Amino acid sequence: MKEVTMELTNVHKKIGKKEIIKGVNFSINKGEVFGFIGPNGAGKTTTIRMMVGLMNITEGDIKILGNSIKSNFHQAIKEVGAIVENPEMYAFMTGRQNLNHYARMNQDVTKDRVEEVIQLVGLEKAINEKVGKYSLGMRQRLGIAQALLHKPSILILDEPTNGLDPAGIREIRKYIRSLAENDGVSVIISSHLLSEIELMCDRIGVIQHGEIVKIQSLHESDEDAAGIVVSFEVDQAEQAKQLLMNELEADVQVRDHFVSVMLEKEKIPSVNKLLVDSNISVYQIQTTKETLEDQFFDLMGANTIE
Amino acid sequence: MSKFFKQTYNEQFKIYIKKSTWVMYILIAALIIGLAFIELTYGEGDQSSAGDDWRTELEQQNEQLIEDNEQAAEDEGQNEFIIEMNNDQLAENTYRLENDAPPRGYSALDFVNDNAFLSSLISLLTIIIAAGIVSNEFKWGTIKLLLIRPISRAKILLSKYVAVLLFALYTLIFVWFLSLITGMIFFGFEGFDSTIVTARASGYEEVTLFTEALKTYGYSLVNLVMMATFAFMISTIFRQSSLAIGLAIFLMLSGNMIVGFFAEQSWAKYILFANTNLQQFETGNMLLEGLTLPFSLTVLLVYYLVFVTLAWLFFTKRDVAGQ
Ligand SMILES: Nc1ncnc2c1ncn2[C@@H]1O[C@H](COP(=O)(O)OP(=O)(O)OP(=O)(O)O)[C@@H](O)[C@H]1O
Ligand SMILES: [Mg+2]
Numbered sequence: 001m002k003e004v005t006m007e008l009t010n011v012h013k014k015i016g017k018k019e020i021i022k023g024v025n026f027s028i029n030k031g032e033v034f035g036f037i038g039p040n041g042a043g044k045t046t047t048i049r050m051m052v053g054l055m056n057i058t059e060g061d062i063k064i065l066g067n068s069i070k071s072n073f074h075q076a077i078k079e080v081g082a083i084v085e086n087p088e089m090y091a092f093m094t095g096r097q098n099l100n101h102y103a104r105m106n107q108d109v110t111k112d113r114v115e116e117v118i119q120l121v122g123l124e125k126a127i128n129e130k131v132g133k134y135s136l137g138m139r140q141r142l143g144i145a146q147a148l149l150h151k152p153s154i155l156i157l158d159e160p161t162n163g164l165d166p167a168g169i170r171e172i173r174k175y176i177r178s179l180a181e182n183d184g185v186s187v188i189i190s191s192h193l194l195s196e197i198e199l200m201c202d203r204i205g206v207i208q209h210g211e212i213v214k215i216q217s218l219h220e221s222d223e224d225a226a227g228i229v230v231s232f233e234v235d236q237a238e239q240a241k242q243l244l245m246n247e248l249e250a251d252v253q254v255r256d257h258f259v260s261v262m263l264e265k266e267k268i269p270s271v272n273k274l275l276v277d278s279n280i281s282v283y284q285i286q287t288t289k290e291t292l293e294d295q296f297f298d299l300m301g302a303n304t305i306e
Numbered sequence: 307m308s309k310f311f312k313q314t315y316n317e318q319f320k321i322y323i324k325k326s327t328w329v330m331y332i333l334i335a336a337l338i339i340g341l342a343f344i345e346l347t348y349g350e351g352d353q354s355s356a357g358d359d360w361r362t363e364l365e366q367q368n369e370q371l372i373e374d375n376e377q378a379a380e381d382e383g384q385n386e387f388i389i390e391m392n393n394d395q396l397a398e399n400t401y402r403l404e405n406d407a408p409p410r411g412y413s414a415l416d417f418v419n420d421n422a423f424l425s426s427l428i429s430l431l432t433i434i435i436a437a438g439i440v441s442n443e444f445k446w447g448t449i450k451l452l453l454i455r456p457i458s459r460a461k462i463l464l465s466k467y468v469a470v471l472l473f474a475l476y477t478l479i480f481v482w483f484l485s486l487i488t489g490m491i492f493f494g495f496e497g498f499d500s501t502i503v504t505a506r507a508s509g510y511e512e513v514t515l516f517t518e519a520l521k522t523y524g525y526s527l528v529n530l531v532m533m534a535t536f537a538f539m540i541s542t543i544f545r546q547s548s549l550a551i552g553l554a555i556f557l558m559l560s561g562n563m564i565v566g567f568f569a570e571q572s573w574a575k576y577i578l579f580a581n582t583n584l585q586q587f588e589t590g591n592m593l594l595e596g597l598t599l600p601f602s603l604t605v606l607l608v609y610y611l612v613f614v615t616l617a618w619l620f621f622t623k624r625d626v627a628g629q
Contacts, residue, residue: 015625074456083451
């Protein structure tokens with residue numbers, strides 16, 4: 001059994017009459033990077049605001065290491081480091097003054113720890129400059145620095161890749177992987193762009209209109225997870241389609257001379273044999289992996305690319 | 307405790323790291339030095355201590371004052387103010403003659419006492435700080451990072467409030483000391499036991515200037531704390547500073563006028579500003595009939611609790627949603 005760092009149970013949020021979050025359930029394990037994906041306005045930021053106690057939870061509960069953020073705020077929030085939307089800091093203070101400010105709000109953040117975090121995010125050069133002069137990338141780094149000061153068990157990052165260039169994203173990915181793998185920190189990272197965070201996540205949850213529509217592990221082998229689409233080029237496509245539909249009870253698609261079906265890899269030879277035994281000539285067999293991005297678009301109802 | 311102390315330090319740090327705060331202090335300093343120059347040039351600042359013949363001088367002055375008043379009474383126009391001023395001076399002189407209290411020259415403590423009117427400037431600055439200390443965090447978006455720490459919202463709010471009061475205190479001390487030092491340089495110092503003759507409910511009395519000065523500043527603190535708390539509450543509820551500054555300054559300036567306007571009403575004594583000037587119970591120069599010190603203290607306390615409770619409720623219970 002995996003250790004659970006954060007658990008959301010039946011979380012609802014109503015603002016006025018509008019229900020923005022409609023019963024969200026999921027949990028995040030120790031050392032896991034969880035991608036929280038959804039289009040604009042899906043409710044990512046709202047959910048994150050509830051996780052960190054900025055917004056009241058209308059119904060349900062969120063527990064961090066077993067402590068409810070509602071009823072045991074102190075114990076729960078101690079374990080959380082977060083950036084909510086933009087990493088806004090005091091522009092009239094230097095980076096170091098900002099970090100010291102937050103360090104004083106936690107019990108045991110030492111001066112050495114502040115220096116350590118500055119090095120970790122690579123801000124040594126700019127740390128004594130006013131934050132007002134920082135570029136967006138530098139502010140993101142400082143945001144991550146303040147979130148890490150108190151060595152939280154869970155790091156919650158709302159669109160940390162927003163406005164970063166590819167190099168910046170790659171760097172963030174590196175920190176996050178290292179935090180999860182080396183320090184056992186759990187990470188929730190939200191984004192509306194799957195491709196930006198796909199490479200750093202262990203698991204993703206897709207939220208749409210305030211509901212979780214899919215939770216998917218990215219580490220299980222591809223075959224298990226989604227299956228692969230196998231296309232057979234045959235001479236008699238319609239006959240092949242009938243045959244495969246009867247034998248495999250699967251959804252079969254035909255396009256020109258290609259018959260496509262979702263299959264596990266091990267089954268390709270037997271299906272091939274089936275076709276050949278029925279006097280259907282097979283000219284070639286192609287496999288295409290359905291990417292996560294495709295699945296994402298499927299879910300979002302966008303056009304899929306065959 | 308130490309966590310709260312550190313947070314109060316944080317809040318003060320954020321006040322004093324800003325250049326605008328220091329500009330305020332520089333302006334106050336310039337004003338005080340300017341006032342000293344004006345006093346030296348136009349005031350009684352160059353008047354030396356009274357000689358042995360102070361009695362004849364005062365008697366002569368009294369005769370002159372009575373004469374002036376008769377003249378003023380005959381003239382058409384608004385001379386009431388002049389007559390009143392002359393009467394005050396007359397009463398003071400008479401007290402001095404009767405009680406053998408010779409007048410003194412102008413000295414540093416007189417300057418400090420005269421500068422007590424600067425407390426409304428301190429109120430103004432405190433209102434500006436109080437109006438910004440919560441709402442700016444919302445404006446800057448920093449509220450999100452502030453509230454996700456293991457400190458309750460109530461403690462964060464309290465630390466901000468304490469920081470505001472400390473700002474007022476430091477500024478008051480600054481005005482006090484700078485006035486004292488400037489006064490010493492410009493007018494000399496006659497020790498902390500020099501006295502003045504001043505109006506009391508029971509008539510004129512001779513009191514030590516030092517305690518009088520402390521009292522004048524002390525009394526002004528009531529209004530300062532009430533208006534700063536008011537601004538603090540408004541800015542916490544509406545999450546923006548300009549409304550809080552505007553309302554608080556408007557009320558501060560028009561407080562007495564509001565009381566005057568509704569003076570005839572039976573509920574006028576429940577108006578905050580009828581009760582903020584506690585000095586009226588000492589001088590006997592009452593704003594409204596029928597006020598007593600315990601009554602005023604109760605009214606003040608009720609207003610104060612309402613302000614603080616509203617600020618607390620809104621700050622601790624409300625969602626921090628997007629802009
Ligand atoms: N304070 C509020 N009052 C009313 N509705 C709100 C409020 N805050 C958010 N919403 C609504 O809740 C929904 C979810 O918003 P949220 O900011 O959580 O989305 P998001 O997934 O973070 O989107 P984005 O990718 O744009 O950041 C939106 O439809 C928004 O209009
Ligand atoms: Mg968002």
